[in-house]
Amino acid sequence: MTESNRRDISWIFVLLAAYFTLQVGVRLATSHSLDLDEAEQVFRSQWLAAGYGPQPPFYNWLQYTVFQFAGVSLTALSVVKNLLLFSSYVLYGLTARLILRDKALVAITTLGLLTIPQMAFEMQRDLTHTVAVFFSASIFFYGFIRSLKQPSLASYLIAGIGIGFGLLAKYNFAILPAAALIAALADARLRPRIFDWRLMLTAAVAFVIILPHLFWLQDNLDFATARTLEKMTASGHASYLTQVAMGVSSLALAIISFAALTVAVFALVFGKGLRPALGSGSEWTRLLERMMFVFLAGILLLIVFGGAAGIKDRWLVPMLFILPLYFCLKMEAAGVETGKAFRRFMAIVAVIMIGVPAALYGSVAAARFTGHYERLNRPYATMLELLRKQAEPAAILAGDSLLAGNLRQDIPGVPVLSVDYPGFHPDLAGRRPLLLVWLLPKDGSEALPPDMAEWLQANLAVSAPEASVVDAPYFYRRGDDSYRFGYAWVNQPG
Known part of the structure; x- marks a missing residue:
């Protein structure tokens, strides 16, 4: 990509930097009090451990380190989260730039993450470990796509770092690299990238990163997994068929909750061009389709054989965050004109960038009128x-x-x-x-x-x-x- 092309899309990252800086300011202005995940980070930062409980320790380690240098404060909490989110969006944009030629579609892909409620709103409201999963998935996905398109030692190293961070962020992250591996193996043109000696570097880096936690995990497996398994298998005394039905329906609802707004935005932005585009494809859309299929198949196996009855939408972050990129790849494959769509999309993004911080502040400040307290x-x-x-x-x-x-x-x-x-x-x-x-x-x-x-x-x-x-x-x-x-x-x- 030429220097002029780089400049042409650099404005996206400037816009995102301003947006996440605004989010830090809004959080500090909203309340001095902490929500659940924020309070957990402050409480557990009193000591450094290889494991803390049902969630792996990546975010705890990161926040502990920042607190050691910057002191314990709401500012340190908010800056860490928004830096992770900003970095994730940048990596996502760099990934899009690798495989999309149309700069307007690169912008729509990157900013399209803001159309996913769990990522635009919920991650700002309280989540921490899910933010770490998104960050790790963005690192891995960039390294993975770069290894397929422009393989190098650095690309395989980046993929390994993403896997290591991801497994230290949430255990369910493991389905993402597994899905990517299977999806690439299914394509004869991509298979040589998997049977590459540099993949050993990917595995070695990931293993070294998670090694301290693995030592802890072998002695604390029940402690680490009991709460998550309890959430997933909370079907009461329901029969096996009822449990499976509950699991499948909760998965369907989670997918709808995760993807519905994004689909609606793309339908509004691209209008009549969306339907024919969905029938188009390329090697990249087929790769992402296989990845999503394997990921969802893995969750279905957990439902059928693992007793999972309640799938939450935020658990889908490690895979379905690729939806904006998937849709834009479809548009490019169909040769859809993007000029008008881009202008419509930016108007929606402007509403989201103003509306989300306003809603976060308003949900707390409105108590003086409603008497409803968060x-x-x-x-x-x-x-x-x-x-x-x-x-x-x-x-x-x-x-x-x-x-x-x-x-x-x-x-x-x-x-x-x-x-x-x-x-x-x-x-x-x-x-x-x-x-x-x-x-x-x-x-x-x-x-x-x-x-x-x-x-x-x-x-x-x-x-x-x-x-x-x-x-x-x-x-x-x-x-x-x-x-x-x-x-x-x-x-x-x-």
Whole structure:
């Protein structure tokens, strides 16, 4: 590609850089409180481990490293996520540039990711490990396509890095390289790229990257997989046929949820040109079709033989993120005129780029009018500030990881433990006073939760202390609305 062509599409990356910078600003302006995945990252960044539980540790390792240099903050959280997303879009665009000749279609492919709700909205709202999967899939896919079209040591190395990162991001990522391998083997022209000695480099790099986690996994397999298997196989006492029907229907709904908006946008943008284009093809569309077929077949095998009953749309990210590229390859194969389509598409992208940040902010800020509160409306920082006026805690025990992460954000020098995560065991000897904090459900008991009392007895041989309640005003509250927290002190001075 010539230098002028590179300049012609560089504006896409500038636009995306501005967009993700805006997303960082919107997140910081929305609320100081953390959502579930954000709080998990802050809580678990207190220690470095080869594994943390049901999710592999790639994102935890990355966030831990950034916190070591930049300190624990919402800014560090948001910057990491948006840098990963920006990098993923850039890699996706570079992949499109390898196999698409039409620069307008390269732009539509790259920005087409914004038409997928799970990626444009959900990844910004709270997800972390799924963001890591998207990032890893983008690395692998770029390395894979480049190895097929312009094979080199670097391309095979990139593919290996993508596989290693992906397996450290989510275990279901494994289906993507397997699908790519099978799809390439099915094409006689691509087969030599698979039977290439450099593929050993791909495997070796991936193996070295995941090796530390593999050592942990062999001793913690049940711990790592139990929760995911529980989610997938949650069919109650249903019969085998009912479970399979539930699994297949949930897969169909997940595909519709994932792809429907993208299909609608392409239908609107390309109009009558879409239907004939879907009948066209090239070696690249056929490769992607085989990949998607193998990926979906793998999920069906999990349903039929693995007992999976509930497939979630975000689990499809490692494969169906290629949809915009697939559609644009179809358009190019059909020779569809792209001038008008590009202008229509950019108008839709402008709406999305304004609408998504506005919706993310509005869903929290609208509480002052609706009285409907999200987790980001909860006043964790205000509550901690009130309690620190009573005494400065030397350690904190929280009722769950969401609360633990939010507390640690504002008192990073103090160990924060969570009742729902037994894997963190700091030495609490001499650390007094110990502050206990828990969320109080509406109309629920204000007494110390039984699991916290059991934890105190089992770990510190301390009997249940007297419980108290603190009220703190919601962020964006309506009237005098406030959120209630339960708390107690162990060995409070004075």
